[in-house]
Amino acid sequence: MADFTVPALTRIWRTLDKGSRLLLMATGVFSQGRAKITERTLRTDKWWLQPLITFSVLIAFIFYATLRAFENANYFAEPLISPFYSPCLSDACVPGSSLLGHLFPIFHVWGMTFSPALFILIFPLGFRMTCYYYRKAYYRSFWMSPPACAVAEPHAKYTGETRAPLIMQNMHRYFFYAGLVFNVLLTTDAILAFRNSEKQWGHMSVGTLVLLANATFLWFYSLSCHTCRHTVGGRLRNFSKHPIRYKAWTLVSKLNHYHQNFAWVSLIGVALADVYVREVATHAITNWYFF
Amino acid sequence: MTRTLKLRIWRGDDKTGGLQDVTVEANHGEVVLDIIHRVQATQMGDLAVRWNCKAGKCGSCSMEINGKPRLACMTQVASYPEDEVITITPLRAFPVIKDLVTDVSFNYKKAMEIPTVSMPEGVKPGEPRMQQIDVERSQEFRKCIECFLCQDTCHVIRDHEENKKSFAGPRFFIRIAELDMHPLDTLRNRKKTAQEEHGLGMCNITKCCTEVCPEHIRITDNAIIPMKERVVDEKYDPLRWLGSKIRKREGIL
Ligand code: SF4
Ligand code: SF4
Ligand code: FES
Ligand code: FES
Numbered sequence: 001m002a003d004f005t006v007p008a009l010t011r012i013w014r015t016l017d018k019g020s021r022l023l024l025m026a027t028g029v030f031s032q033g034r035a036k037i038t039e040r041t042l043r044t045d046k047w048w049l050q051p052l053i054t055f056s057v058l059i060a061f062i063f064y065a066t067l068r069a070f071e072n073a074n075y076f077a078e079p080l081i082s083p084f085y086s087p088c089l090s091d092a093c094v095p096g097s098s099l100l101g102h103l104f105p106i107f108h109v110w111g112m113t114f115s116p117a118l119f120i121l122i123f124p125l126g127f128r129m130t131c132y133y134y135r136k137a138y139y140r141s142f143w144m145s146p147p148a149c150a151v152a153e154p155h156a157k158y159t160g161e162t163r164a165p166l167i168m169q170n171m172h173r174y175f176f177y178a179g180l181v182f183n184v185l186l187t188t189d190a191i192l193a194f195r196n197s198e199k200q201w202g203h204m205s206v207g208t209l210v211l212l213a214n215a216t217f218l219w220f221y222s223l224s225c226h227t228c229r230h231t232v233g234g235r236l237r238n239f240s241k242h243p244i245r246y247k248a249w250t251l252v253s254k255l256n257h258y259h260q261n262f263a264w265v266s267l268i269g270v271a272l273a274d275v276y277v278r279e280v281a282t283h284a285i286t287n288w289y290f291f
Numbered sequence: 292m293t294r295t296l297k298l299r300i301w302r303g304d305d306k307t308g309g310l311q312d313v314t315v316e317a318n319h320g321e322v323v324l325d326i327i328h329r330v331q332a333t334q335m336g337d338l339a340v341r342w343n344c345k346a347g348k349c350g351s352c353s354m355e356i357n358g359k360p361r362l363a364c365m366t367q368v369a370s371y372p373e374d375e376v377i378t379i380t381p382l383r384a385f386p387v388i389k390d391l392v393t394d395v396s397f398n399y400k401k402a403m404e405i406p407t408v409s410m411p412e413g414v415k416p417g418e419p420r421m422q423q424i425d426v427e428r429s430q431e432f433r434k435c436i437e438c439f440l441c442q443d444t445c446h447v448i449r450d451h452e453e454n455k456k457s458f459a460g461p462r463f464f465i466r467i468a469e470l471d472m473h474p475l476d477t478l479r480n481r482k483k484t485a486q487e488e489h490g491l492g493m494c495n496i497t498k499c500c501t502e503v504c505p506e507h508i509r510i511t512d513n514a515i516i517p518m519k520e521r522v523v524d525e526k527y528d529p530l531r532w533l534g535s536k537i538r539k540r541e542g543i544l
Binding site for chain 1: 301303305307308309310355357358359360375378380381383384385386387393422424425444446447449450451452453454472473474490492493494495496497498499502503512516517519520521522523524526527528
Protein backbone atom coordinates (compact mmCIF):
# COMPACT_ATOMS: atom_id res chain seq x y z
CA MET A 1 0.00 0.00 0.00
CA ALA A 2 2.77 2.34 0.89
CA ASP A 3 4.04 2.07 -2.65
CA PHE A 4 0.94 3.65 -4.17
CA THR A 5 2.26 7.16 -3.79
CA VAL A 6 1.91 9.77 -6.48
CA PRO A 7 5.46 9.30 -7.82
CA ALA A 8 4.98 5.53 -7.95
CA LEU A 9 1.71 5.88 -9.90
CA THR A 10 3.34 8.34 -12.25
CA ARG A 11 6.11 5.88 -12.82
CA ILE A 12 3.65 3.08 -13.62
CA TRP A 13 1.67 5.36 -15.94
CA ARG A 14 4.82 6.39 -17.77
CA THR A 15 5.87 2.78 -18.26
CA LEU A 16 2.44 1.78 -19.56
CA ASP A 17 2.30 4.77 -21.87
CA LYS A 18 5.74 4.10 -23.23
CA GLY A 19 4.81 0.46 -23.69
CA SER A 20 1.68 1.23 -25.68
CA ARG A 21 3.50 3.73 -27.85
CA LEU A 22 6.21 1.22 -28.47
CA LEU A 23 3.59 -1.36 -29.36
CA LEU A 24 2.00 0.87 -31.96
CA MET A 25 5.10 2.34 -33.48
CA ALA A 26 7.44 -0.55 -33.15
CA THR A 27 5.83 -3.35 -35.12
CA GLY A 28 7.00 -4.97 -38.29
CA VAL A 29 10.07 -3.52 -39.92
CA PHE A 30 10.25 -0.96 -37.10
CA SER A 31 10.42 -3.65 -34.41
CA GLN A 32 13.06 -3.51 -31.77
CA GLY A 33 16.28 -5.19 -32.74
CA ARG A 34 15.80 -4.78 -36.47
CA ALA A 35 17.97 -2.35 -38.42
CA LYS A 36 16.81 1.20 -37.66
CA ILE A 37 15.49 2.41 -41.00
CA THR A 38 12.72 4.99 -41.06
CA GLU A 39 11.29 4.28 -44.52
CA ARG A 40 8.42 1.81 -44.98
CA THR A 41 10.20 0.64 -48.09
CA LEU A 42 13.38 1.55 -49.91
CA ARG A 43 12.12 0.27 -53.23
CA THR A 44 12.83 2.74 -56.02
CA ASP A 45 10.80 1.11 -58.77
CA LYS A 46 7.12 1.80 -59.44
CA TRP A 47 5.87 -0.86 -57.04
CA TRP A 48 2.49 0.87 -56.76
CA LEU A 49 1.72 0.56 -60.47
CA GLN A 50 0.72 -3.11 -60.50
CA PRO A 51 -1.73 -2.88 -57.58
CA LEU A 52 -3.13 0.32 -59.07
CA ILE A 53 -3.83 -1.34 -62.42
CA THR A 54 -5.36 -4.40 -60.74
CA PHE A 55 -7.50 -2.17 -58.55
CA SER A 56 -8.71 -0.08 -61.50
CA VAL A 57 -9.59 -3.03 -63.74
CA LEU A 58 -11.40 -4.88 -60.96
CA ILE A 59 -13.33 -1.76 -59.92
CA ALA A 60 -14.29 -1.10 -63.54
CA PHE A 61 -15.53 -4.67 -63.89
CA ILE A 62 -17.47 -4.60 -60.61
CA PHE A 63 -19.06 -1.29 -61.61
CA TYR A 64 -20.10 -2.54 -65.04
CA ALA A 65 -21.29 -5.93 -63.75
CA THR A 66 -23.39 -4.29 -61.03
CA LEU A 67 -25.05 -1.93 -63.46
CA ARG A 68 -25.79 -4.75 -65.84
CA ALA A 69 -27.03 -7.13 -63.17
CA PHE A 70 -29.55 -4.55 -61.97
CA GLU A 71 -30.53 -3.35 -65.46
CA ASN A 72 -32.80 -6.38 -65.93
CA ALA A 73 -33.17 -5.77 -69.67
CA ASN A 74 -31.31 -6.17 -72.95
CA TYR A 75 -29.79 -9.52 -72.09
CA PHE A 76 -31.47 -11.68 -74.68
CA ALA A 77 -31.68 -11.48 -78.45
CA GLU A 78 -32.62 -14.83 -79.97
CA PRO A 79 -30.44 -16.91 -80.07
CA LEU A 80 -27.97 -14.98 -77.93
CA ILE A 81 -28.08 -14.67 -74.15
CA SER A 82 -25.71 -12.67 -72.01
CA PRO A 83 -23.47 -14.72 -69.68
CA PHE A 84 -24.60 -12.48 -66.78
CA TYR A 85 -28.16 -13.75 -67.18
CA SER A 86 -27.62 -17.40 -68.00
CA PRO A 87 -29.22 -19.59 -66.79
CA CYS A 88 -32.26 -17.32 -66.54
CA LEU A 89 -34.31 -18.91 -63.78
CA SER A 90 -37.01 -16.45 -62.83
CA ASP A 91 -40.54 -15.76 -64.04
CA ALA A 92 -39.21 -12.30 -64.78
CA CYS A 93 -37.03 -13.64 -67.62
CA VAL A 94 -37.93 -12.49 -71.11
CA PRO A 95 -39.66 -15.21 -73.20
CA GLY A 96 -37.30 -17.70 -74.77
CA SER A 97 -34.35 -16.85 -72.55
CA SER A 98 -34.82 -19.64 -70.01
CA LEU A 99 -32.92 -22.79 -70.77
CA LEU A 100 -33.85 -24.61 -67.59
CA GLY A 101 -37.33 -23.28 -66.89
CA HIS A 102 -38.35 -20.98 -64.05
CA LEU A 103 -37.38 -21.77 -60.49
CA PHE A 104 -38.21 -18.42 -58.95
CA PRO A 105 -41.35 -16.29 -59.03
CA ILE A 106 -41.22 -12.60 -59.83
CA PHE A 107 -40.72 -10.54 -56.75
CA HIS A 108 -40.12 -6.93 -56.07
CA VAL A 109 -37.65 -5.19 -53.84
CA TRP A 110 -38.32 -1.53 -53.15
CA GLY A 111 -40.66 -1.39 -56.11
CA MET A 112 -38.07 -2.83 -58.50
CA THR A 113 -38.32 -6.25 -60.09
CA PHE A 114 -35.61 -8.48 -58.71
CA SER A 115 -33.30 -9.04 -61.64
CA PRO A 116 -32.84 -12.69 -62.73
CA ALA A 117 -29.09 -12.09 -62.82
CA LEU A 118 -29.04 -11.68 -59.06
CA PHE A 119 -30.22 -15.24 -58.40
CA ILE A 120 -27.15 -16.74 -60.01
CA LEU A 121 -24.55 -14.05 -59.39
CA ILE A 122 -23.32 -15.63 -56.17
CA PHE A 123 -21.79 -18.58 -58.02
CA PRO A 124 -19.43 -16.85 -60.45
CA LEU A 125 -18.80 -14.17 -57.84
CA GLY A 126 -17.98 -16.70 -55.14
CA PHE A 127 -15.83 -18.69 -57.56
CA ARG A 128 -13.70 -15.68 -58.40
CA MET A 129 -13.64 -14.26 -54.88
CA THR A 130 -12.23 -17.50 -53.50
CA CYS A 131 -9.90 -18.16 -56.45
CA TYR A 132 -6.30 -18.40 -55.32
CA TYR A 133 -5.20 -15.96 -58.00
CA TYR A 134 -7.85 -13.31 -57.34
CA ARG A 135 -7.16 -13.60 -53.64
CA LYS A 136 -3.60 -12.54 -54.30
CA ALA A 137 -4.84 -9.78 -56.59
CA TYR A 138 -7.29 -8.22 -54.19
CA TYR A 139 -5.33 -8.81 -50.98
CA ARG A 140 -2.59 -6.79 -52.61
CA SER A 141 -4.52 -4.10 -54.43
CA PHE A 142 -7.59 -3.57 -52.21
CA TRP A 143 -6.47 -4.63 -48.78
CA MET A 144 -2.78 -3.72 -49.24
CA SER A 145 -1.74 -6.79 -47.36
CA PRO A 146 0.91 -6.26 -48.63
CA PRO A 147 0.60 -3.64 -51.41
CA ALA A 148 3.79 -5.01 -52.97
CA CYS A 149 6.66 -7.21 -51.85
CA ALA A 150 8.86 -5.68 -49.15
CA VAL A 151 6.53 -2.68 -48.82
CA ALA A 152 5.22 -2.51 -45.25
CA GLU A 153 1.49 -3.00 -44.99
CA PRO A 154 -0.60 -0.44 -43.12
CA HIS A 155 -2.20 -2.89 -40.68
CA ALA A 156 -1.30 -3.30 -37.04
CA LYS A 157 -2.70 -6.83 -36.78
CA TYR A 158 -2.78 -9.70 -39.20
CA THR A 159 -4.28 -13.17 -38.94
CA GLY A 160 -4.42 -14.15 -42.61
CA GLU A 161 -6.97 -16.75 -43.58
CA THR A 162 -7.24 -18.35 -40.16
CA ARG A 163 -10.52 -16.78 -38.99
CA ALA A 164 -13.99 -15.86 -40.19
CA PRO A 165 -14.72 -14.53 -42.73
CA LEU A 166 -11.51 -15.33 -44.57
CA ILE A 167 -11.45 -18.93 -43.41
CA MET A 168 -14.31 -19.36 -45.88
CA GLN A 169 -11.74 -19.19 -48.67
CA ASN A 170 -11.34 -22.89 -47.96
CA MET A 171 -14.71 -23.43 -49.64
CA HIS A 172 -13.21 -22.67 -53.04
CA ARG A 173 -13.71 -26.22 -54.27
CA TYR A 174 -17.49 -25.97 -53.96
CA PHE A 175 -17.53 -22.85 -56.08
CA PHE A 176 -15.27 -24.67 -58.51
CA TYR A 177 -17.87 -27.43 -58.87
CA ALA A 178 -20.58 -24.81 -59.40
CA GLY A 179 -18.32 -23.14 -61.95
CA LEU A 180 -18.20 -26.38 -63.92
CA VAL A 181 -22.00 -26.46 -64.06
CA PHE A 182 -21.99 -22.89 -65.34
CA ASN A 183 -19.40 -23.79 -67.96
CA VAL A 184 -21.66 -26.54 -69.26
CA LEU A 185 -24.62 -24.14 -69.39
CA LEU A 186 -22.70 -21.38 -71.14
CA THR A 187 -21.30 -23.89 -73.61
CA THR A 188 -24.88 -24.97 -74.29
CA ASP A 189 -25.75 -21.31 -74.89
CA ALA A 190 -22.92 -21.13 -77.42
CA ILE A 191 -24.14 -24.28 -79.19
CA LEU A 192 -27.70 -22.93 -79.26
CA ALA A 193 -26.27 -19.87 -80.99
CA PHE A 194 -25.71 -22.02 -84.09
CA ARG A 195 -29.33 -21.13 -84.87
CA ASN A 196 -30.85 -18.04 -86.38
CA SER A 197 -33.40 -15.79 -84.75
CA GLU A 198 -36.16 -18.10 -86.04
CA LYS A 199 -34.58 -20.96 -84.08
CA GLN A 200 -33.47 -22.80 -87.21
CA TRP A 201 -30.28 -24.77 -86.87
CA GLY A 202 -27.24 -24.59 -89.12
CA HIS A 203 -26.45 -20.91 -88.90
CA MET A 204 -23.53 -19.06 -87.49
CA SER A 205 -23.09 -15.42 -86.59
CA VAL A 206 -20.53 -13.16 -84.95
CA GLY A 207 -22.54 -13.72 -81.79
CA THR A 208 -21.91 -17.48 -82.06
CA LEU A 209 -18.18 -16.80 -82.08
CA VAL A 210 -18.48 -14.39 -79.16
CA LEU A 211 -20.31 -16.95 -77.00
CA LEU A 212 -17.98 -19.74 -78.08
CA ALA A 213 -14.92 -17.70 -77.20
CA ASN A 214 -16.43 -16.80 -73.84
CA ALA A 215 -17.19 -20.44 -73.00
CA THR A 216 -13.72 -21.51 -74.11
CA PHE A 217 -12.00 -18.94 -71.90
CA LEU A 218 -14.15 -20.02 -68.96
CA TRP A 219 -13.18 -23.67 -69.50
CA PHE A 220 -9.52 -22.72 -69.54
CA TYR A 221 -10.01 -20.71 -66.38
CA SER A 222 -11.67 -23.65 -64.59
CA LEU A 223 -9.31 -26.31 -65.89
CA SER A 224 -6.25 -24.33 -64.84
CA CYS A 225 -7.67 -23.82 -61.31
CA HIS A 226 -5.53 -24.94 -58.38
CA THR A 227 -8.40 -26.96 -56.95
CA CYS A 228 -8.74 -28.71 -60.30
CA ARG A 229 -5.03 -29.51 -60.20
CA HIS A 230 -5.40 -30.90 -56.70
CA THR A 231 -8.49 -32.92 -57.56
CA VAL A 232 -7.19 -34.59 -60.71
CA GLY A 233 -3.99 -35.78 -59.08
CA GLY A 234 -2.37 -33.26 -56.77
CA ARG A 235 -3.63 -34.96 -53.65
CA LEU A 236 -1.93 -38.26 -54.50
CA ARG A 237 1.25 -39.44 -52.87
CA ASN A 238 2.19 -42.07 -55.42
CA PHE A 239 1.83 -40.98 -59.02
CA SER A 240 3.33 -44.26 -60.16
CA LYS A 241 0.23 -46.11 -58.99
CA HIS A 242 -2.13 -43.78 -60.91
CA PRO A 243 -0.70 -43.30 -64.41
CA ILE A 244 -3.84 -41.72 -65.89
CA ARG A 245 -4.30 -39.26 -63.07
CA TYR A 246 -0.61 -38.45 -63.31
CA LYS A 247 -1.08 -37.56 -66.99
CA ALA A 248 -4.10 -35.43 -66.17
CA TRP A 249 -2.20 -33.72 -63.36
CA THR A 250 0.72 -32.99 -65.69
CA LEU A 251 -1.61 -31.43 -68.22
CA VAL A 252 -3.53 -29.37 -65.67
CA SER A 253 -0.21 -28.27 -64.13
CA LYS A 254 0.81 -26.85 -67.49
CA LEU A 255 -2.44 -24.91 -67.74
CA ASN A 256 -2.18 -23.92 -64.09
CA HIS A 257 1.02 -22.06 -64.90
CA TYR A 258 -1.13 -19.59 -66.84
CA HIS A 259 -4.04 -19.45 -64.42
CA GLN A 260 -3.53 -15.74 -63.84
CA ASN A 261 -3.75 -15.05 -67.58
CA PHE A 262 -6.89 -17.16 -67.94
CA ALA A 263 -8.38 -15.36 -64.95
CA TRP A 264 -8.07 -11.99 -66.69
CA VAL A 265 -8.91 -13.16 -70.19
CA SER A 266 -12.06 -14.92 -69.02
CA LEU A 267 -13.13 -11.95 -66.86
CA ILE A 268 -12.80 -9.51 -69.72
CA GLY A 269 -14.31 -12.13 -72.04
CA VAL A 270 -17.49 -12.31 -69.96
CA ALA A 271 -17.79 -8.52 -69.95
CA LEU A 272 -17.24 -8.24 -73.71
CA ALA A 273 -19.69 -11.06 -74.45
CA ASP A 274 -22.24 -9.19 -72.37
CA VAL A 275 -21.51 -5.93 -74.15
CA TYR A 276 -22.00 -7.64 -77.49
CA VAL A 277 -25.34 -9.20 -76.53
CA ARG A 278 -26.52 -5.92 -75.08
CA GLU A 279 -25.63 -4.06 -78.26
CA VAL A 280 -27.53 -6.61 -80.33
CA ALA A 281 -30.50 -6.61 -77.94
CA THR A 282 -30.81 -2.82 -78.03
CA HIS A 283 -30.48 -2.90 -81.84
CA ALA A 284 -27.40 -0.71 -81.66
CA ILE A 285 -25.70 -3.25 -83.92
CA THR A 286 -26.92 -6.15 -86.05
CA ASN A 287 -25.68 -9.63 -85.30
CA TRP A 288 -24.02 -10.42 -88.61
CA TYR A 289 -24.58 -13.95 -89.97
CA PHE A 290 -21.87 -15.80 -91.88
CA PHE A 291 -24.46 -18.32 -93.10
CA MET B 292 35.39 -0.06 -68.49
CA THR B 293 34.70 1.44 -65.11
CA ARG B 294 31.96 3.53 -63.70
CA THR B 295 31.63 5.52 -60.52
CA LEU B 296 28.92 4.20 -58.25
CA LYS B 297 27.08 6.09 -55.57
CA LEU B 298 26.00 3.85 -52.72
CA ARG B 299 24.16 4.19 -49.45
CA ILE B 300 25.14 1.41 -47.08
CA TRP B 301 23.38 0.80 -43.78
CA ARG B 302 25.79 0.65 -40.89
CA GLY B 303 25.03 0.06 -37.24
CA ASP B 304 23.88 -2.52 -34.75
CA ASP B 305 20.69 -3.48 -32.91
CA LYS B 306 20.63 -0.14 -31.03
CA THR B 307 21.51 2.53 -33.55
CA GLY B 308 22.49 2.91 -37.15
CA GLY B 309 21.86 4.68 -40.42
CA LEU B 310 22.63 4.91 -44.11
CA GLN B 311 26.10 6.12 -45.04
CA ASP B 312 27.02 7.56 -48.43
CA VAL B 313 29.93 6.00 -50.28
CA THR B 314 31.38 6.58 -53.74
CA VAL B 315 33.28 3.72 -55.30
CA GLU B 316 34.58 2.52 -58.68
CA ALA B 317 32.93 -0.45 -60.36
CA ASN B 318 34.28 -2.57 -63.18
CA HIS B 319 32.33 -4.04 -66.04
CA GLY B 320 30.59 -7.27 -65.07
CA GLU B 321 30.84 -6.81 -61.34
CA VAL B 322 28.14 -7.76 -58.87
CA VAL B 323 27.05 -5.83 -55.78
CA LEU B 324 29.01 -8.17 -53.52
CA ASP B 325 32.22 -7.23 -55.40
CA ILE B 326 31.49 -3.58 -54.73
CA ILE B 327 30.86 -4.21 -51.06
CA HIS B 328 34.20 -5.99 -50.86
CA ARG B 329 35.92 -3.02 -52.54
CA VAL B 330 34.31 -0.64 -50.06
CA GLN B 331 35.47 -2.92 -47.26
CA ALA B 332 39.02 -3.02 -48.64
CA THR B 333 39.37 0.69 -49.33
CA GLN B 334 37.05 2.73 -47.11
CA MET B 335 35.27 0.80 -44.38
CA GLY B 336 37.63 -1.80 -43.02
CA ASP B 337 35.19 -2.96 -40.37
CA LEU B 338 32.10 -3.27 -42.58
CA ALA B 339 30.38 -6.55 -41.64
CA VAL B 340 28.99 -8.66 -44.45
CA ARG B 341 28.24 -12.38 -44.66
CA TRP B 342 29.19 -14.27 -47.78
CA ASN B 343 30.73 -17.51 -48.85
CA CYS B 344 30.45 -18.89 -52.36
CA LYS B 345 29.93 -15.86 -54.59
CA ALA B 346 28.06 -18.20 -56.88
CA GLY B 347 24.48 -17.95 -55.65
CA LYS B 348 24.66 -21.35 -54.00
CA CYS B 349 25.40 -20.90 -50.32
CA GLY B 350 22.64 -18.44 -49.49
CA SER B 351 24.82 -16.32 -47.20
CA CYS B 352 24.86 -12.94 -48.93
CA SER B 353 21.14 -12.18 -48.55
CA MET B 354 20.49 -8.46 -48.10
CA GLU B 355 18.18 -5.78 -49.44
CA ILE B 356 19.28 -3.81 -52.45
CA ASN B 357 17.13 -0.81 -53.31
CA GLY B 358 14.55 -2.23 -50.98
CA LYS B 359 14.39 -5.65 -52.62
CA PRO B 360 15.52 -8.83 -50.87
CA ARG B 361 18.30 -10.26 -53.07
CA LEU B 362 21.56 -12.19 -53.14
CA ALA B 363 24.34 -9.59 -53.44
CA CYS B 364 26.50 -12.03 -55.39
CA MET B 365 23.82 -12.49 -58.04
CA THR B 366 22.94 -8.83 -58.50
CA GLN B 367 24.69 -7.22 -61.45
CA VAL B 368 25.74 -3.62 -60.97
CA ALA B 369 24.90 -3.09 -64.63
CA SER B 370 21.24 -3.73 -63.91
CA TYR B 371 20.99 -0.30 -62.27
CA PRO B 372 20.98 2.89 -64.36
CA GLU B 373 24.20 4.98 -64.34
CA ASP B 374 22.76 7.78 -62.22
CA GLU B 375 20.93 5.61 -59.68
CA VAL B 376 22.09 5.59 -56.08
CA ILE B 377 22.13 2.00 -54.85
CA THR B 378 20.88 1.54 -51.30
CA ILE B 379 22.10 -1.53 -49.44
CA THR B 380 20.60 -2.61 -46.12
CA PRO B 381 20.51 -5.76 -44.03
CA LEU B 382 17.42 -8.00 -44.14
CA ARG B 383 14.59 -6.11 -42.47
CA ALA B 384 12.60 -9.02 -41.06
CA PHE B 385 15.33 -10.25 -38.71
CA PRO B 386 17.29 -8.67 -35.86
CA VAL B 387 20.46 -6.99 -37.05
CA ILE B 388 23.80 -8.00 -35.53
CA LYS B 389 26.11 -5.56 -37.26
CA ASP B 390 25.93 -3.65 -40.55
CA LEU B 391 24.71 -6.06 -43.24
CA VAL B 392 24.68 -9.14 -41.02
CA THR B 393 21.42 -10.27 -39.43
CA ASP B 394 20.55 -12.95 -36.92
CA VAL B 395 18.60 -15.56 -38.88
CA SER B 396 18.38 -18.11 -36.06
CA PHE B 397 14.57 -17.81 -36.18
CA ASN B 398 14.76 -20.02 -39.26
CA TYR B 399 16.81 -22.71 -37.57
CA LYS B 400 14.35 -22.86 -34.71
CA LYS B 401 11.50 -23.29 -37.17
CA ALA B 402 13.42 -25.99 -39.02
CA MET B 403 13.75 -27.99 -35.83
CA GLU B 404 10.00 -27.88 -35.23
CA ILE B 405 9.33 -30.02 -38.31
CA PRO B 406 9.76 -33.75 -37.78
CA THR B 407 11.94 -35.29 -40.46
CA VAL B 408 10.84 -38.10 -42.77
CA SER B 409 9.62 -41.16 -40.93
CA MET B 410 10.24 -44.35 -42.88
CA PRO B 411 7.98 -47.41 -42.65
CA GLU B 412 8.92 -49.78 -39.90
CA GLY B 413 11.54 -52.33 -40.76
CA VAL B 414 12.89 -50.40 -43.74
CA LYS B 415 16.63 -50.09 -43.22
CA PRO B 416 18.86 -47.35 -44.60
CA GLY B 417 19.70 -48.07 -48.21
CA GLU B 418 16.60 -50.18 -48.72
CA PRO B 419 13.92 -47.67 -49.76
CA ARG B 420 13.08 -47.71 -53.45
CA MET B 421 11.10 -44.88 -54.99
CA GLN B 422 10.14 -44.13 -58.57
CA GLN B 423 11.25 -40.93 -60.23
CA ILE B 424 7.71 -39.69 -60.91
CA ASP B 425 6.90 -40.07 -57.22
CA VAL B 426 9.74 -37.84 -56.08
CA GLU B 427 10.06 -35.27 -58.85
CA ARG B 428 7.60 -32.86 -57.29
CA SER B 429 9.69 -32.73 -54.11
CA GLN B 430 12.92 -32.36 -56.03
CA GLU B 431 12.02 -28.79 -56.90
CA PHE B 432 11.93 -28.00 -53.19
CA ARG B 433 15.30 -29.62 -52.62
CA LYS B 434 16.89 -26.85 -54.69
CA CYS B 435 16.46 -24.50 -51.73
CA ILE B 436 19.76 -22.89 -50.69
CA GLU B 437 18.35 -21.54 -47.41
CA CYS B 438 19.06 -17.93 -48.23
CA PHE B 439 15.88 -17.02 -46.29
CA LEU B 440 15.01 -14.27 -48.74
CA CYS B 441 11.50 -15.71 -48.87
CA GLN B 442 11.26 -15.61 -45.09
CA ASP B 443 12.53 -12.04 -45.10
CA THR B 444 10.02 -10.79 -47.64
CA CYS B 445 6.97 -12.59 -46.26
CA HIS B 446 4.72 -9.88 -44.84
CA VAL B 447 3.24 -12.24 -42.24
CA ILE B 448 6.39 -11.92 -40.16
CA ARG B 449 8.16 -9.01 -41.82
CA ASP B 450 5.29 -6.71 -40.90
CA HIS B 451 4.16 -8.49 -37.74
CA GLU B 452 6.86 -9.49 -35.31
CA GLU B 453 4.24 -11.06 -33.05
CA ASN B 454 3.40 -13.67 -35.71
CA LYS B 455 6.86 -15.19 -35.57
CA LYS B 456 5.92 -17.56 -32.80
CA SER B 457 3.07 -19.10 -34.78
CA PHE B 458 4.31 -18.97 -38.37
CA ALA B 459 6.98 -21.17 -39.92
CA GLY B 460 7.29 -19.24 -43.18
CA PRO B 461 7.48 -20.17 -46.86
CA ARG B 462 10.84 -21.94 -46.66
CA PHE B 463 9.35 -24.38 -44.19
CA PHE B 464 6.08 -24.75 -46.07
CA ILE B 465 8.10 -26.21 -48.94
CA ARG B 466 9.75 -28.53 -46.44
CA ILE B 467 6.37 -29.63 -45.10
CA ALA B 468 5.03 -30.07 -48.64
CA GLU B 469 8.09 -32.10 -49.59
CA LEU B 470 7.48 -34.47 -46.68
CA ASP B 471 3.72 -34.65 -47.15
CA MET B 472 4.27 -35.58 -50.80
CA HIS B 473 7.00 -38.09 -49.90
CA PRO B 474 5.94 -41.51 -51.18
CA LEU B 475 7.24 -43.39 -48.14
CA ASP B 476 6.73 -40.99 -45.25
CA THR B 477 4.49 -42.52 -42.61
CA LEU B 478 3.70 -39.46 -40.52
CA ARG B 479 0.03 -38.75 -41.19
CA ASN B 480 -0.57 -35.56 -39.26
CA ARG B 481 1.50 -33.19 -41.40
CA LYS B 482 -1.54 -31.43 -42.87
CA LYS B 483 -3.10 -30.90 -39.49
CA THR B 484 0.09 -29.57 -37.90
CA ALA B 485 0.83 -27.41 -40.94
CA GLN B 486 -2.41 -25.60 -40.28
CA GLU B 487 -2.55 -25.72 -36.50
CA GLU B 488 1.09 -25.34 -35.51
CA HIS B 489 3.04 -23.96 -38.42
CA GLY B 490 0.59 -21.24 -39.44
CA LEU B 491 -0.18 -22.26 -43.02
CA GLY B 492 -3.52 -20.44 -42.74
CA MET B 493 -1.74 -17.16 -42.10
CA CYS B 494 -0.30 -17.15 -45.59
CA ASN B 495 -2.57 -15.20 -47.92
CA ILE B 496 -0.87 -16.51 -51.07
CA THR B 497 0.30 -13.09 -52.20
CA LYS B 498 3.37 -14.75 -53.69
CA CYS B 499 6.19 -12.47 -52.56
CA CYS B 500 8.19 -15.53 -51.50
CA THR B 501 8.00 -16.86 -55.05
CA GLU B 502 8.99 -13.46 -56.44
CA VAL B 503 12.26 -13.29 -54.52
CA CYS B 504 13.41 -16.91 -54.55
CA PRO B 505 16.79 -16.99 -56.32
CA GLU B 506 16.30 -20.68 -57.10
CA HIS B 507 13.00 -19.90 -58.82
CA ILE B 508 11.17 -22.42 -56.69
CA ARG B 509 7.45 -21.87 -57.30
CA ILE B 510 6.83 -21.84 -53.56
CA THR B 511 3.24 -20.63 -53.61
CA ASP B 512 1.91 -22.57 -56.59
CA ASN B 513 3.70 -25.85 -56.01
CA ALA B 514 3.97 -26.09 -52.24
CA ILE B 515 1.71 -23.68 -50.35
CA ILE B 516 -1.46 -23.93 -52.44
CA PRO B 517 -1.23 -27.74 -52.76
CA MET B 518 -0.77 -27.89 -48.97
CA LYS B 519 -3.75 -25.59 -48.44
CA GLU B 520 -5.83 -27.91 -50.62
CA ARG B 521 -4.62 -30.92 -48.64
CA VAL B 522 -5.58 -29.15 -45.42
CA VAL B 523 -9.05 -28.52 -46.84
CA ASP B 524 -9.36 -32.26 -47.57
CA GLU B 525 -8.63 -32.98 -43.97
CA LYS B 526 -10.21 -30.11 -42.06
CA TYR B 527 -12.72 -28.07 -44.01
CA ASP B 528 -14.40 -30.23 -46.62
CA PRO B 529 -17.63 -31.58 -45.05
CA LEU B 530 -18.09 -34.15 -47.81
CA ARG B 531 -14.63 -35.63 -47.44
CA TRP B 532 -15.01 -35.51 -43.68
CA LEU B 533 -18.26 -37.45 -43.91
CA GLY B 534 -16.64 -39.92 -46.30
CA SER B 535 -13.77 -40.59 -43.94
CA LYS B 536 -16.17 -41.08 -40.98
CA ILE B 537 -18.23 -43.58 -42.93
CA ARG B 538 -15.13 -45.43 -44.02
CA LYS B 539 -13.93 -45.53 -40.44
CA ARG B 540 -17.27 -46.75 -39.14
CA GLU B 541 -17.43 -49.48 -41.74
CA GLY B 542 -13.98 -50.50 -40.61
CA ILE B 543 -15.31 -50.93 -37.07
CA LEU B 544 -18.40 -52.85 -38.20
S1 SF4 C 1 2.71 -16.33 -50.42
FE1 SF4 C 1 2.36 -16.72 -48.25
S2 SF4 C 1 4.31 -17.47 -47.48
FE2 SF4 C 1 4.72 -16.52 -49.46
S3 SF4 C 1 5.30 -14.43 -48.95
FE3 SF4 C 1 3.11 -14.41 -49.35
S4 SF4 C 1 2.12 -14.70 -47.36
FE4 SF4 C 1 4.28 -15.28 -47.14
S1 SF4 D 1 12.90 -21.23 -50.89
FE1 SF4 D 1 14.11 -19.91 -52.23
S2 SF4 D 1 14.08 -17.91 -51.22
FE2 SF4 D 1 13.42 -19.40 -49.71
S3 SF4 D 1 15.25 -19.98 -48.60
FE3 SF4 D 1 15.01 -21.47 -50.25
S4 SF4 D 1 16.19 -20.66 -51.96
FE4 SF4 D 1 15.95 -18.98 -50.49
S1 FES E 1 -10.28 -20.60 -59.97
FE1 FES E 1 -8.41 -19.65 -59.47
S2 FES E 1 -7.57 -21.12 -58.18
FE2 FES E 1 -9.46 -22.04 -58.58
S1 FES F 1 27.81 -15.62 -51.50
FE1 FES F 1 26.90 -17.58 -51.62
S2 FES F 1 24.92 -17.03 -52.35
FE2 FES F 1 25.96 -15.15 -52.44
